[in-house]
Amino acid sequence: MERYNRDLHTHGIDEYNEYKDTSSTGRDFSFGLLLGIVVGTVAGLVFAPKSGQALREDFSDPxxxxxxxxxxxxxxxxxxxxxxxxxxxxxxxxxxxxxxxxxxxxxxxxxxxxxxxxxx
CATH class of the missing domain: 1.20.5 (Single alpha-helices involved in coiled-coils or other helix-helix interfaces)
Structure with a gap:
């Protein structure tokens, strides 16, 4: 499939095929969301003001x-x-x-x- 070229279209080409790639849009969003959740969780645990033992105790008794x-x-x-x-x-x-x-x-x-x- 050929990509749309504005210059070619404005100079006399009546028909063109616009290139649309919708197959990766949902997948990219899902991947970005998952990556953001993982990075946010890790950053939260790394920058927590408590020690690891205190953090584990907190998670054991929410x-x-x-x-x-x-x-x-x-x-x-x-x-x-x-x-x-x-x-x-x-x-x-x-x-x-x-x-x-x-x-x-x-x-x-x-x-x-x-x-x-x-x-x-």
Missing amino acids: VGMFEDGKEKLVDSIKQKKAEFEEVSRIKKMDDDTLELQKAAIRSEAHDSNVIDMSKL
Whole structure:
């Protein structure tokens, strides 16, 4: 089968056979997918932050691995909640202190505006 040549077609050849190779498209995709899965798995195991023994223990007890992750996540959320509550408490305390200081300043300013006539 002859490949399509645009230049030949535009210069007067009315009929041409376009070359289509569809036989390897699915096979190439499958091969690429399989290769990507294998390479990704190997890279994940090679670059894992755990030692081989710890990794094997995790694979032998996958439920425990997810429970450990869940506990870490719950602890992290509790810690963030405690930090948020502490910040909120300090902000509320600062707001209360600020209001008390404003009231004291107003009181002082009001008292200083009053003239004691007996001292004149």
